[in-house]
Amino acid sequence: MKVYNSLTGKKEKFVPHVKDEVRMYVCGLTVQNYSHLGHVRGAINYDVIRRYLRYKGYQVKYIQNFTDINEKIVARAEEEGLKPMELANKYAEAYIDDLKNLNVEMPDYFCRVSDNIPEIIEMIETLVERGHAYEAEGSVYFSVESFEDYGMLSGRKLEEMEAGSRVEVDASKRHPLDFALWKSYEEKPNWESPWGPGWPGWHIECSAMSLKYLDGKLDIHGGGTDLIFPHHENEIAQSEAYTGESPFVKYWLHNGTVDMSGEKMSKSTGNFYTTRELLEEFSANEIRYYILTKHYRSPIDFSFEELKNSRKSLKKLLNTAEELDNLLDKNEEIDQDDRLFLQEEFVDKLKAHRQEFGEAMDDDFNTARGMAVIHNLASDINSFINSEDFELGRNTRQLLREARKLLGKLAEIMGLKLEVAGPELESGKFAELVDYVVKLREEAREEKNFELADRIRDDLQKMGIEIKDTPRGPEWKLRSSDNDGS
RNA sequence: GGCGAGGUAGCCAAACCUGGUUAAGGCAGGGGGCCGCAAGCCCUCAAUUGCUGGUUCAAAUCCAGCCCUCGCCUCCA
Numbered sequence: 261m262k263v264y265n266s267l268t269g270k271k272e273k274f275v276p277h278v279k280d281e282v283r284m285y286v287c288g289l290t291v292q293n294y295s296h297l298g299h300v301r302g303a304i305n306y307d308v309i310r311r312y313l314r315y316k317g318y319q320v321k322y323i324q325n326f327t328d329i330n331e332k333i334v335a336r337a338e339e340e341g342l343k344p345m346e347l348a349n350k351y352a353e354a355y356i357d358d359l360k361n362l363n364v365e366m367p368d369y370f371c372r373v374s375d376n377i378p379e380i381i382e383m384i385e386t387l388v389e390r391g392h393a394y395e396a397e398g399s400v401y402f403s404v405e406s407f408e409d410y411g412m413l414s415g416r417k418l419e420e421m422e423a424g425s426r427v428e429v430d431a432s433k434r435h436p437l438d439f440a441l442w443k444s445y446e447e448k449p450n451w452e453s454p455w456g457p458g459w460p461g462w463h464i465e466c467s468a469m470s471l472k473y474l475d476g477k478l479d480i481h482g483g484g485t486d487l488i489f490p491h492h493e494n495e496i497a498q499s500e501a502y503t504g505e506s507p508f509v510k511y512w513l514h515n516g517t518v519d520m521s522g523e524k525m526s527k528s529t530g531n532f533y534t535t536r537e538l539l540e541e542f543s544a545n546e547i548r549y550y551i552l553t554k555h556y557r558s559p560i561d562f563s564f565e566e567l568k569n570s571r572k573s574l575k576k577l578l579n580t581a582e583e584l585d586n587l588l589d590k591n592e593e594i595d596q597d598d599r600l601f602l603q604e605e606f607v608d609k610l611k612a613h614r615q616e617f618g619e620a621m622d623d624d625f626n627t628a629r630g631m632a633v634i635h636n637l638a639s640d641i642n643s644f645i646n647s648e649d650f651e652l653g654r655n656t657r658q659l660l661r662e663a664r665k666l667l668g669k670l671a672e673i674m675g676l677k678l679e680v681a682g683p684e685l686e687s688g689k690f691a692e693l694v695d696y697v698v699k700l701r702e703e704a705r706e707e708k709n710f711e712l713a714d715r716i717r718d719d720l721q722k723m724g725i726e727i728k729d730t731p732r733g734p735e736w737k738l739r740s741s742d743n744d745g746s
Numbered sequence: 747g748g749c750g751a752g753g754u755a756g757c758c759a760a761a762c763c764u765g766g767u768u769a770a771g772g773c774a775g776g777g778g779g780c781c782g783c784a785a786g787c788c789c790u791c792a793a794u795u796g797c798u799g800g801u802u803c804a805a806a807u808c809c810a811g812c813c814c815u816c817g818c819c820u821c822c823a
Contacts, residue, residue, distance in 0.1 A: 264763090271763065289823060302823045330821060416819085420748060440821090462821040484823035489749080491821080516751085517817070553759065553772070559751070559817065566758050569773045576772085579786065620760090628760050632771035642787055646780075710782060717784075730787080731780055 261316065261622040263480075264557065266488065266512040267413055271624055276479040277510065282318045284310065285470040285509075287483035287491070288370070290327040291351035292336045294534040295358050297547075297562060298484070298518040304548055304675070305515045305556040305625075306482050307364045311673045312621050323473045324367040325466060326352050328374050329449055329459050344449045345374070358535040363544040363675045371473055373465040377451045380460045380468045383502055384441045384453075392501040396432040398444030398456040404437045407497040413512065414489035439463060439494050463494040467508075471499065481509040485559075486517055516559035542567060545676050549574045552627040552674055573635075577671065580638040581678035583645060584664045586735055587652060598653025606644050606659060610666055613637040617670050627674065634670050641667065646731045694725060698734050701727070 262271040276282045286306045289299050306322075313320050327333075328348035337347040352370070359366065373380070384400055387393040392406045404410045404418060411417050418437065440461035442453060450457040460468075470478055483492060492512065499508040538547060550570040554560055613633055620629035641663050644650065652660075671678045697716065704713040717727045720736070727736045 269763095287823065290821075295823090299823050327821080332821070414749070414819090416749060482823095485751085486818060486822060489819065515823070517823070519817075549772095550758095555760075557751090558759090561758095561816085563758075566773080569758070572774095573772045576787095583786085626760075629770070632760070635771055639788085643789095646787055648780080705782085708782080714783065721784090726785075728785055729781070729783095730785095 262624055263511050263513065264624045265510075266514045267507065267509075269415075272511070274511065276318070277477040280318055282313050282320045282479045283323075283474040283477055284320065284480035284482065285323045285325075285466070285474060285478055286367070286481075287466060287487055288324040288326050289355065290330060290332060291348045291355060292333050293351060294536060295355050296518075296534050297538060299355075300358060300362060300364075300535050300547075301518050301551050301560065302482070302484055302515045303359055303364050304362060304551045305627075306513075307675055308552065308627055308673065309480075309482075309513070309556075309625050310365065311675065312625060315669075315673055321474065322367045323369050323371060323470065325469055326355075326370055326372045327462065327465060328352065328372045330462060334449065348372075348374075354536075358539070361539050361544060362535070362547060363677065365675075369473060371469045373460060373469075376465065376469050376472065377460070379472050380464055381442075381451075381453050383464065383468045383471075383498075384460075386502055387441065387498060390501065392498070393441055394434065395455050398458060399432070399440055400442040400455055401433055401438040402441050402494065402498055402501075403434060404439075404497065405435055407501050409500070409506075410437075410497050411493065413493045413496055416489065416493075437490075439490065441498065463491055464498060466491070467495050467499040467502070470495075471503070476503060476505075478509040480511050480513055482513040482515065484517055485514045485557075488514060513556075515556045516554075518560045518562050520562050538567075542571070545574055546571045548675050549631070553631050555628050556625060574676070577634065577638050577667075577676070578678060578680060580641050581664070581667060581671075582680045582737075583730075584641065584660055584667070585680065586737065587645060587660055588657070588664065598651045598656050603655060603659055606640070606663075609640045610637070610663055613640070614666060614670075621673070630670070630674065634667070634674070637663075637667055637670065648731070650732065652732075694720075694736055698727060698736055702734060 261274040263274045264271045284306070286302070289295065310320050310322050326348070329344065333344050333348055337344040340347055342350065352372075356366070356370075384393060387402065388395065388400065391403075393400050393402050418435075441464045442455055442458050443461055444456055444458045446457060450459055470481065481492070481495075496508050500506045542550075546567065547570075550567045551560070553570065553573075613636060616636075617630050617633040620626045620633055623629075644663075645660070650656070668678055697720065701713050701716040704710075704716070720727060724739045725736055726739050727734055
């Protein structure tokens with residue numbers, strides 16, 4: 261398996277610190293408002309990475325943080341008339357809801373800045389002791405000049421950055437790019453420190469918490485490309501200056517951003533679509549499909565049209581899954597042997613697809629290719645069950661079970677749910693009755709009495725019973741109450 | 747100004763690092779079929795890979811130049 265490491269700019273063989281174990285830390289968000297697609301895109305990308313790593317047999321420990329204190333939160337809290345911590349909690353919970361609604365698995369732990377102040381202070385103290393940081397007017401700054409490799413991640417050099425820097429130079433800083441580890445703050449949401457009351461700077465939290473919760477052995481650190489500089493650059497500097505070890509992180513992964521350039525109108529009106537707004541109109545499956553048919557490193561230029569298209573694409577996969585389920589659920593009594601000639605070929609295809617999927621995902625988690633494999637798999641399944649000499653015997657049935665399992669498994673790695681939950685009324689007296697009516701309709705069709713046949717179909721349709729004429733004969737199902745599989 | 751990403755069919759999007767029969771997959775569209783209609787599905791058609799030159803037996807892929815687009819450099823994922 262290879263992953264693209266932002267630190268080296270190359271795909272590298274993936275070898276975690278500890279065999280069969282992966283420790284990953286993903287930058288969460290400042291919980292100051294509802295999340296939008298950009299936030300959630302990363303969450304979905306790393307969710308799939310995590311699922312795939314697990315599929316590969318790794319035990320994955322996944323940590324994500326909430327930045328729950330900074331000036332933005334204080335400002336927003338004032339706007340909403342809440343205490344800063346209340347505001348942070350509100351949006352942290354909202355974010356967790358969003359993730360659940362998107363079928364994103366919860367991290368093993370959500371760490372919060374406010375829960376880790378002692379660790380952060382300890383880290384800053386050490387940095388000061390070692391001459392990597394200095395105190396000025398109650399705040400503490402990291403000295404970028406004290407860290408030789410500053411710029412290694414973003415590929416920048418200190419000298420070059422000063423020239424075009426737009427950063428306003430704070431008089432108390434020794435170097436314009438020095439950044440705050442501790443910020444002096446006199447008012448209420450603050451903590452005592454050796455330098456007086458205040459709170460942590462933005463970058464230090466991730467260093468302190470990732471080192472703490474992952475025992476200093478980070479295999480993967482993820483986040484958006486927009487965090488490379490300065491956030492992750494600073495994380496590296498302070499972490500390595502603190503531990504004296506390099507590298508701080510084995511593999512830096514960065515997902516592309518979601519841009520709204522095609523949707524300028526919405527920008528002027530308010531800005532982006534929040535996740536919950538999108539979820540009103542689209543299912544988790546659809547949003548995930550949209551995100552995952554693009555490579556995680558590529559930026560996405562958001563398009564409503566494309567998102568709608570993913571609904572149609574996804575429907576194809578759902579149809580196949582449903583067809584298989586129908587075949588497997590019904591005709592439970594069939595047990596005669598069937599011909600084998602077609603099946604060998606089909607078995608080979610299943611095997612091939614399983615392997616192709618692995619190859620795609622092993623290559624820097626290429627979900628776009630993985631998705632293509634899933635489509636090819638679905639196509640082959642469709643061909644198989646709709647071919648003229650298809651017959652449902654014992655062998656075929658077993659084979660279809662495996663096909664369904666594979667389809668479900670691959671979809672599950674993508675976090676897609678292909679289980680179409682229909683009402684469970686498709687057996688018993690009711691089913692016998694419908695079967696009977698359907699049979700009558702078949703007779704009408706044989707007599708070319710299409711008027712009657714169509715009327716039966718239309719009337720059943722009105723009762724919520726859908727008939728499909730397949731090459732294997734008619735099939736029917738109860739229509740699930742409203743939307744298509746979310 | 748600095749750093750970075752990218753330009754592939756009408757649209758979205760892989761493959762580029764590791765040159766070579768896959769220019770993948772999806773949406774929309776054409777043609778045919780299961781099958782009369784509906785719903786689906788299958789087969790098939792559709793691309794001189796931004797432009798120009800170069801390297802090579804071979805270039806979407808490597809090199810050079812040019813033209814465009816976008817992101818970051820602002821405590822944004």
